[in-house]
Amino acid sequence: ENILEGKPVVYRQIVVPQPGPKEYCTDSGLVVPSISYELHKRLLSAAERYGLTLERRLEMTGVCASQMTLTLLGGPNRFTPKNLHQRPTVALLCGPHVQGAQGISCGRHLANHEVEVILFLPNFVKLLDSVTSELTLFIKTGGKQVSSIKDLPDTPVDLIINCLDCHENTFLMDQPWYRAAAEWANQNRAPVLSLDPPVSGQGHAVEAKWSLSLCLPLPLAEGAGRVYLCDIGIPRQVFQEVGIKYHSPFGCKFVIPLHSA
Amino acid sequence: ENILEGKPVVYRQIVVPQPGPKEYCTDSGLVVPSISYELHKRLLSAAERYGLTLERRLEMTGVCASQMTLTLLGGPNRFTPKNLHQRPTVALLCGPHVQGAQGISCGRHLANHEVEVILFLPNFVKLLDSVTSELTLFIKTGGKQVSSIKDLPDTPVDLIINCLDCHENTFLMDQPWYRAAAEWANQNRAPVLSLDPPVSGQGHAVEAKWSLSLCLPLPLAEGAGRVYLCDIGIPRQVFQEVGIKYHSPFGCKFVIPLHSA
Secondary structure, eight states: OOSOOOSOOOSOOOBOSSOOSOEEEOTTOOEEEOOOHHHHHHHHHHHHHTTOOHHHHHHHHHHHHHHHHHHHTTHHHHSSGGGGGGOOEEEEEEOSSHHHHHHHHHHHHHHHTTOEEEEEOOOOSSOOHHHHHHHHHHHTTTOEEESSGGGSOSSOOSEEEEEOOOSSOGGGGGSHHHHHHHHHHHHHOOOEEEESOOOOTTOOSSOOSEEEEESSOOOOOGGGOEEEEEOOOOOHHHHHHTTOBOOOSOTTOSEEEOEEO | OOSOOOSOOOSOOOBOSSOOSOEEEOTTOOEEEOOOHHHHHHHHHHHHHTTOOHHHHHHHHHHHHHHHHHHHTTHHHHSSGGGGGGOOEEEEEEOSSHHHHHHHHHHHHHHHTTOEEEEEOOOOSSOOHHHHHHHHHHHTTTOEEESSGGGSOSSOOSEEEEEOOOSSOGGGGGSHHHHHHHHHHHHHOOOEEEESOOOOTTOOSSOOSEEEEESSOOOOOGGGOEEEEEOOOOOHHHHHHTTOBOOOSOTTOSEEEOEEO
16 A cells, blocks of 8 residues: 555535435546536526626537537547548437527537538427527538428438427427427437436436536436536636535546446 | 559648638648638638627637647646646736637636636726626636736746737737736746737747647748647638638547648
């Protein structure tokens, strides 16, 4: 045993007011507690009051989620000039809500990096402003947009990104477009990345291989697959304002894997 | 020699209307031409018209520049829980302009990742809105802000990030705060990263070891050091609108090194 030791490492650097039913830890053993959706929402609202607007969050989430996706698709080995004729295909399934807008932002960054993106977004007469503005930018990539499941590929894609769910409206799940999209995803056999999935009481309509949670994890069900966490740029004192003692668990990364503690 | 070959690789995938005096290439040999500041400005304006606002650009530039900085500071080896008592120190020198705002955004993300950030920003009665909003967020990290060179460290820091220059106003260089900050940087002996440096006719007041250019490089002088390029999320068709034929040179990355061709 080594007698010369540095200061003891504190592994519990994040303390939340009402610890959720689940705890995670990082590769280096830092504890990351889950929080309730209500607290998560208050944290995002507090950040917005200081200017970390939804628009900024959409951009940052899009960048970090696309970085994770590019790694999942094969990273530097797959994305070389010599491979340009083998562009990977990603099906992006989005509902008409903020989670959908996050997905479209991710889709733009993927399409910018020569990924073949097919965006499914159901037809609605009026969309949220945040969805419309992401869509305007996405269309400029030349990425494909469809509103009917029939126009999604019959053959397996390389990856499905699931942004069908939102945190507040579970009625969505009963809508025909939602059911059709979920069924398509389950039949396609491509691995699924869920972006910002909700805590689901009823289980997940689409089982994910990976899930990416934002800033602090919700207590996710098993169907969420392997959980990753995304830094969305909230300063420490904003965490404090909603009662969370926070030190970044991210090290030099912006997306890290979490493990059930 | 290998007879079985794939399609020939096209290395000149970016074609600009008036090629600048300099050409760069990526690690994999793709040619990246430089463009004039005027064309760069038109490109950003076109992107803004489609909703890629200054605010979004600030967030994305901040994230990507901080990712590059975290790598320069030592990456995963430096940022482990066991190293928390050895936090690296970064001096961030910002002028009162958009380039300064980009720097402050980068500073927030660095401070969020447990880097000790000391922001120098000269005192002005009225600041640009974009600078004020970045500042509001930065202050919440607990990062330090000073307006006098006297309050910057006497001893070498780990890295200096230079955001003193803007592209349009070279008169800045004659102001006392600018000269004092440049002199401090040159005396500190820490390596310098220049963020979005201008094409400088008069040479650089602060010599950089690295420079990070945004979206397409300007023809930078020798004093800019090793040039890196940052993806800021502009879709291909926006490039087309200002006459640039564009395919991403970034592969799966958001920041890549460039070499003089």
